Amino acid sequence: MSLKPVLAVVGRPNVGKSQLVNRILGRREAVVQDLPGVTRDRVSYDANWNGREFVIVDTGGWASDAEGMAAQIAEQAELAIGAADAVLFVVDATVGTTDEDEAVVRVLRRSKKPVVLAANKVDDQRLEAEASGLWNLGLGEPFAVSALHGRGSGDLLDAVIAALPEAPAETFEETGGPRRIAIVGKPNVGKSSLLNKLTGQQRSVVDNVAGTTVDPVDELVELGGEVYRFIDTAGLRRRVKEASGHEYYASLRTQQAIERAEVCVVVIDAAESISDQDLKILTMAEEAGKAMVVAYNKWDLTDDERRRYLTREIERDVQAFAWAPTVNISALTGRNVDKLKKAIDASLAGWETRVTTGQLNAFLGRIAAAHPHPVRSGKQPRILFGTQAQNCPPTFVLFTSGQMDPQYLRFVERRLREEFGFVGSPVVVQLRARE
Ligand code: GDP
Numbered sequence: 001m002s003l004k005p006v007l008a009v010v011g012r013p014n015v016g017k018s019q020l021v022n023r024i025l026g027r028r029e030a031v032v033q034d035l036p037g038v039t040r041d042r043v044s045y046d047a048n049w050n051g052r053e054f055v056i057v058d059t060g061g062w063a064s065d066a067e068g069m070a071a072q073i074a075e076q077a078e079l080a081i082g083a084a085d086a087v088l089f090v091v092d093a094t095v096g097t098t099d100e101d102e103a104v105v106r107v108l109r110r111s112k113k114p115v116v117l118a119a120n121k122v123d124d125q126r127l128e129a130e131a132s133g134l135w136n137l138g139l140g141e142p143f144a145v146s147a148l149h150g151r152g153s154g155d156l157l158d159a160v161i162a163a164l165p166e167a168p169a170e171t172f173e174e175t176g177g178p179r180r181i182a183i184v185g186k187p188n189v190g191k192s193s194l195l196n197k198l199t200g201q202q203r204s205v206v207d208n209v210a211g212t213t214v215d216p217v218d219e220l221v222e223l224g225g226e227v228y229r230f231i232d233t234a235g236l237r238r239r240v241k242e243a244s245g246h247e248y249y250a251s252l253r254t255q256q257a258i259e260r261a262e263v264c265v266v267v268i269d270a271a272e273s274i275s276d277q278d279l280k281i282l283t284m285a286e287e288a289g290k291a292m293v294v295a296y297n298k299w300d301l302t303d304d305e306r307r308r309y310l311t312r313e314i315e316r317d318v319q320a321f322a323w324a325p326t327v328n329i330s331a332l333t334g335r336n337v338d339k340l341k342k343a344i345d346a347s348l349a350g351w352e353t354r355v356t357t358g359q360l361n362a363f364l365g366r367i368a369a370a371h372p373h374p375v376r377s378g379k380q381p382r383i384l385f386g387t388q389a390q391n392c393p394p395t396f397v398l399f400t401s402g403q404m405d406p407q408y409l410r411f412v413e414r415r416l417r418e419e420f421g422f423v424g425s426p427v428v429v430q431l432r433a434r435e
Contacts, residue, residue: 003389003397004046005164008057008080010108011090012100016120019147020090021045021058024157043365044385046357049157054164055357055387057084078107079384082434083399086114086163088156089139093119093130097137105137114163117142118156123149178220178229179348182257183236184285185267186277187250190297192236193331194267198223198340223341232257258284262392263291263347263424265340270328271301274313282321286426289393291351292324293343293424300330323350323417325424347424355388355420360396363419373408381433383412394420395428403433 011017025045044057059080081087087108091101108115119131122144131144143159145152183191199221217234220227235253258264264285268278285292302310325343329336364386373381381402389395396416398404413429416422 005054005085006057007054007086007088008059008084009088010059010077010104015090015092016147017090018058020120021056023147023150023153044357044361049161052161057385077104079401079434081111081113083384085165088116088118088160090118090120091134092121093127094121115139116159116163119144120147122146178227180229180231180262182231182261182264184254184257184264184281189267189269190331191267195233195236197331197334197337231260258288258290261290263344265293265295267295267297269298270296270310271298274317279317289426291347291424293347294324294326296328297331299328299335300333350421350423351393351425352391353394353422354391357387360386367415373404393426393428394422397430397432400431400433
């Protein structure tokens with residue numbers, strides 16, 4: 001999984017953190033207001049320097065009233081520093097170091113995180129000398145910058161990038177070419193019939209869609225003017241008949257087809273009660289992180305009574321997959337088979353959704369304000385910030401103080417869906433908890 005490295009920006013109020021963040025982002029996104037005594041929520045943004053992507057967390061100012069000082073630093077900066085991969089420590093060169101700066105330096109030392117020291121407000125050459133004075137903090141070279149004018153920010157960013165750990169390469173394969181679909185389901189639900197209906201008259205679409213080599217077990221099928229690759233259709237065509245151990249191999253084959261697919265059409269026989277085997281296949285597709293469409297087949301065999309039962313079975317057993325679009329079809333008569341394409345496309349779109357770090361954290365901020373995590377043994381676990389580590393399926397990493405109840409995480413996941421959609425896709429929420 002490619003999780004972008006995280007840079008926490010810390011410093012006293014009024015040293016120009018937010019302005020520096022804006023400068024780094026190359027846009028006016030961060031809040032510039034930086035009032036002493038006002039603790040803002042941490043805000044985070046996607047940043048990019050020379051092609052290296054990272055997440056910036058602006059920790060906001062901390063209250064500088066004497067008594068609360070130490071506690072505030074621990075609360076505000078220490079957590080953010082702990083969750084970060086590197087720290088950008090901003091000092092006001094025109095003021096020099098204060099007791100508060102010294103306190104932060106102690107926190108930084110303890111954290112053992114790589115630190116880049118920015119001496120801000122060096123608007124002209126005269127002030128360079130002040131910046132040099134900051135060597136005495138023992139944090140290495142102070143980078144003289146002017147967030148206001150942009151002076152020195154290139155060198156600073158080079159140093160930041162050098163301090164961040166290398167992000168691992170993207171893991172999900174981007175093979176391009178036609179989208180890969182697997183038709184899966186237990187035996188006799190109508191998978192082969194559905195494939196036949198989909199291919200219909202158009203026997204085997206062009207075998208050489210630009211730049212694709214087709215696995216002999218796959219078929220290219222055109223649906224509504226677009227070509228899709230159906231995975232492992234040889235198995236569906238060959239109709240290997242029940243020998244002993246057949247079920248084991250069928251299951252293995254299903255697993256492999258799911259792995260190779262981007263989206264699974266899970267076929268369920270609507271005329272029969274939903275079985276454990278159906279649920280097992282739904283779970284396989286979800287756990288593999290694939291987009292999904294559920295096709296209730298043999299609709300022509302259902303009467304009103306059966307449909308009422310089916311509705312209840314779905315409510316009872318398939319609720320956990322309510323995010324997947326469903327289509328009621330008949331592979332025999334062709335009813336609604338043309339609607340599958342739309343459902344497949346919708347699921348693939350949900351699966352590919354990307355949410356910016358800014359959007360995500362605005363959302364997380366609202367959640368934290370309206371529905372904070374319940375207090376556990378006197379402590380209030382909090383989501384500090386989050387980032388989408390990848391899509392296909394959307395995968396989020398939440399940096400938290402303390403462990404979170406699984407129940408609360410499910411709630412967050414539900415709200416994520418309400419906010420951003422992700423129709424037809426599993427959503428993965430992972431924690432990086434600081435105790
Ligand atoms: P598979 O094992 O999942 O590939 O299932 P098949 O496609 O071989 O279908 C199993 C049986 O169900 C066959 O006798 C099909 O003719 C029948 N069948 C498939 N789809 C439908 C449907 O929509 N309606 C009806 N009435 N029968 C169907």
